[in-house]
Amino acid sequence: MIPRMVFRPRRAPSLPRPKLPRIPAAAWRWLALGLAGIVIFGAVTLAAAWGFACAGDACPSLDGLGEYDPEQASKVYAADGRLVTDLGLERRTVVPLKEMSPAVVEAFLATEDKRFYEHDGIDWVRVVGAAKGIALGGRLAGASTITMQLAGNLFPEEINRRERSIRRKIREAKVATRIEARYPKDKILELYLNQIDLGNRAFGVEAAAQRYFGKSVRELNVAEAATLAGMPQAPSRYNPRRNPTLAVQRRNVVLTLLRDNGLLTRDELERWKGYPLRLSSRSDYSGHAEYFVEYLRQQLEARFGTGLYRRGLRIYTTLDLDMQLAAERALETQLQAIEGGKYGKFPHRTYAEVQDRRADDEGEGARTPYLQGLLVTMDARTGHVRALVGGRDFTDSKFNRATQALRQPGSTFKPLVVAAAVEAGFPMSRIVVDDSFAFEAVPGEPLWEPKNYDLKYLGPMTMRRALFESRNIPLIRLGIEVGMDNVVAMARRCGLSGDIKPFPSIAIGAADVIPLEMISCFTTFASDGERALPQVVLRVEDAAGRILWQPQPRRERVMEPAPAWLVTDALRDVVRRGTAAGAVGAQTGFPSGGKTGTTNDGFDVWYIGFTRDLVTGIWMGFDQPQKIMANAQGGRLAAPAWAAYMREVYERRPPPGEFPRPEGLVAAEIDDRTGGLATPLCPKEVRFIESYLPGTEPTEYCPAHGGQMFGAPGPVQSPLTGSTEVPTLRPPTAPPVPAPDRTPAGVMGGVGPPPRSNRPR
Incomplete structure (x- = not known):
């Protein structure tokens, strides 16, 4: 057994203590007096400082x-x-x-x-x-x-x-x-x-x-x-x-x-x-809806002044955060797809490339050098703005393209021409001619000859077909016949406040508009002829919860329900068989209408679409107008983003309903190419049941398929109601004669000032 060893430190040898010099008693007294003096001086100084600390103000x-x-x-x-x-x-x-x-x-x-x-x-x-x-x-x-x-x-x-x-x-x-x-x-x-x-x-x-x-x-x-x-x-x-x-x-x-x-x-x-630091991922959504908030802030500052920033107001808005986040995703995804070459070669710097070379782009101010876009969703009945994206990057550019920009609407303006025509008593089966014509818009200036986007002429067609196929020349002719002053008046009633001159070129969208106003026009067609004005505030409360402001939805009657429904139904054909059939009609499973738009040389592309409860508009283009790319069209570039966004929206809400026919309409089966009442000789593929305001229905049979052989048609038996049974004028039994040759109808003409855009679609 090993004995336990205890180590004890050795004591150092003691040394003699040094003798300190003795301080005289007098020195101690002087030291005490000195210390006392210092203390007294400090106390007096402190008291003086305390007394004068708050002297004056x-x-x-x-x-x-x-x-x-x-x-x-x-x-x-x-x-x-x-x-x-x-x-x-x-x-x-x-x-x-x-x-x-x-x-x-x-x-x-x-x-x-x-x-x-x-x-x-x-x-x-x-x-x-x-x-x-x-x-x-x-x-x-x-x-x-x-x-x-x-x-x-x-x-x-x-x-x-x-x-x-x-x-x-x-x-x-x-x-x-x-x-x-x-x-x-x-x-x-x-x-x-x-x-x-x-x-x-x-x-x-x-x-x-x-x-x-x-x-x-x-x-x-x-x-x-x-x-x-x-x-x-x-x-x-x-x-x-x-x-x-x-x-x-x-x-x-x-x-x-x-x-x-x-x-x-x-x-x-x-x-x-040992408790982990658990921070919230975010306490609000301040990285989103920035353009919406800025638009809201401008309205509130005008009403509440600087109190907006210091009074602790509670501002309840119309914003749907789920829609807003979906809108931001859908718009950015489509813009990146365009930049990435999905729709053809993109000849400009992309957003990512601009950000990588940010130093080269200093001084752009509100304008940015990359492809931009906007998206706005409104409640069709109340005008409540549910989502608003005014650009791609609020930090980079606070310019709100939805509320501050002036852009040409292209063919999204055409429904207003058709609406003015319907109010003037023109039926949707009215024949307009797609053929070349030119006129002197301004004395001494060269003749203006408008073109279609495909540079083709399709001859006579119904007003409905001209709209859903977005033909320029027939709509210009229609505007001239209706009267451009009447077209401008319709645009004003639908909410456009810009400088719109009564020139024929505005029929195809050659006038500057504020995008939010253009989008809100379509609430007229989504809600039976009543326009809903855009609204972003539900109510404002003070810090104690007292309501300071609670604006009510504002609606204005633009058209009566029956004529408005006729335009709505024609816009539904844009999705069913027109310029948005592939991008929207084939990609969504709910009833909707809309209109594509493309301005001259593809500077702007649009799609404004609506369901029974929502209106959503999308625009894409550059802040400094320039051609986006070859074959840029609203139906190719903007409409797919609308479809993707609206599909996501309706995953979280009940599907939209149909657009019920209002009372007071009648129907007749017509030949879709000639506008005349269908005969037994009209091919099945051109027969179409068209709706009419009473007194505007056709009175002659199709001239291309033996109409002269059948005499005058009988009267329409009853007005159209909301029932599924649609009373129509049916063709009589055909006599045994061969089908006649198809002879196009006559050509309308007209004159007016030159357009700023020849190629809206």
């Missing part, structure tokens, strides 16, 4: 502090109550002390001022400690109480907390004692916790709790409370989003202080130190 008045009303950012909510973003320089929501989590209160007290309830604004223990630090060569710090910090936060101009001086400390301390003399401790603590800067533009514990943890301050646990309590010392340094490691280290220091103050056990301390 050096210190702020505390009047009104009891009615504490700090600046509070206004909050913007979606229609379903989800927070979108806030408007204001400072994010702040005032919360009473009694509604705060006790963990938050104790964490701040332990960290910032553990003797808060024991002093009168100045913690003399900390003052002495700070004085020792200065005497040892340290800096002036560490003595501020919660009340002193509050004084600096409430009155930043009178008390500059960035200034490191005795004078500033004295002024801060004096204001603190005045606050303590006037207000109870709980009120002071409440003011402090609602005022303090906690980084990320979050002022006060409620705003910080929402910003970092996505919850109210009422719900914070001990670790989360300690995270916030550790931030006042250096909000940027200990910001948990920017510096999570430092934030956790600082949090653990606060937790240790809670343990030292007897508020946590050792086991609780270790458990909370």
Whole structure:
């Protein structure tokens, strides 16, 4: 067995103590007098400084502090109550002390001022400690109480907390004692916790709790409370989003202080130190709907002024966040597909390439050099704007193309020409001619000869076919026959406010329009002839929940239901068998109508479509107008984005209904090529049941298929109703004669000023 060895340190040999020189008693007296003089001088100086600290207007008045009303950012909510973003320089929501989590209160007290309830604004223990630090060569710090910090936060101009001086400390301390003399401790603590800067533009514990943890301050646990309590010392340094490691280290220091103050056990301390930092993915949707919010902000600022940014308003909007997110995805996906060559060679720099070379593009301002787009969705009945995308990158360009741009609408304007014609008594089977013609638009100028997008002429056709096949020349002829002044009047009634001259070229969209206005025109055709004006605000409340503004939906009667339905049904043919049949009709399983649009040389492409409950318009082009690419057409580039977006929208909402026929219409079976009543000799593929306003139905049989052999048709038996049984004029039994030759009808003509666009589609 090995004996246990104990090691003992050896004592050093004792040395004789040196003899110190004896100080005379007189010297001690002089030293005492000197120290006393220094103390007296310091006290007198301090008293003088204290007395003059608030001389004149050096210190702020505390009047009104009891009615504490700090600046509070206004909050913007979606229609379903989800927070979108806030408007204001400072994010702040005032919360009473009694509604705060006790963990938050104790964490701040332990960290910032553990003797808060024991002093009168100045913690003399900390003052002495700070004085020792200065005497040892340290800096002036560490003595501020919660009340002193509050004084600096409430009155930043009178008390500059960035200034490191005795004078500033004295002024801060004096204001603190005045606050303590006037207000109870709980009120002071409440003011402090609602005022303090906690980084990320979050002022006060409620705003910080929402910003970092996505919850109210009422719900914070001990670790989360300690995270916030550790931030006042250096909000940027200990910001948990920017510096999570430092934030956790600082949090653990606060937790240790809670343990030292007897508020946590050792086991609780270790458990909370191990708690992971769980930040909310985002406390709002401020990265989305930025163009919508900016459009909203402009309207609210005009009504509420600067109070919008400091009164803590609650703004409930028409925005559907799910639609908005889907709109942003669908538009960007399609723009990237175009840039990526899916529809042919893209001859421009892409958005990604521009961003990679951002330094080369400085100075663009509102205009951007890459392909842009917009998308707006409105409720067809109320005008509520459900989604609004005004461009690809709000940070790069805040110019809202949906509400601020002026663009040519191309063929999306054509339904307004047809609407004016229907109101003038023209039936949808009216024959218009697709043939070349030219005229002198302006005396002394060359003749203008409009063209179709395919440079072909198809001869006589019905007004309906001219619309759903988007033929330029027949629509120009129709506008001239109806009267361009009547077309302009229809455009005004549908909501277009721009400079629209009564020139024939406007029939094919050669006039500048605001996209939102153009899109809202189509609510007329989605909702039985009533136009719904765009609206983004449901109501505005003050911070106490009192309603300040609650606008009502605005609707204007543009057309009676029956003539409006005729245009609607023709626009449904755009999807069923026209220019959007492939991109929309074949890709969606719900009833819809719409119109494609393409301006001269493919500078702008559009698709504005509607269901029974929603109207959505999409535009694509460059801020500096230029050709997008070869064969750029609205049906190829814009319509696919509409279909993809609307499919996603209707995955989350009931499918849209049909467009019921209003009362007062009659029907007749016609030859779709000639507009005459069908005969037994008309081929099946050209027969079509057309609807009419009473008195506008055809009175002659098809001239191309033996119409002269059948005499006059009988009267229509009954008006068309909403039933599935559609009364029609049926052709009589055919005599045994051969089919006649197909002879085209005559050609209409007309003159007018030159267009800015020859190729809308």
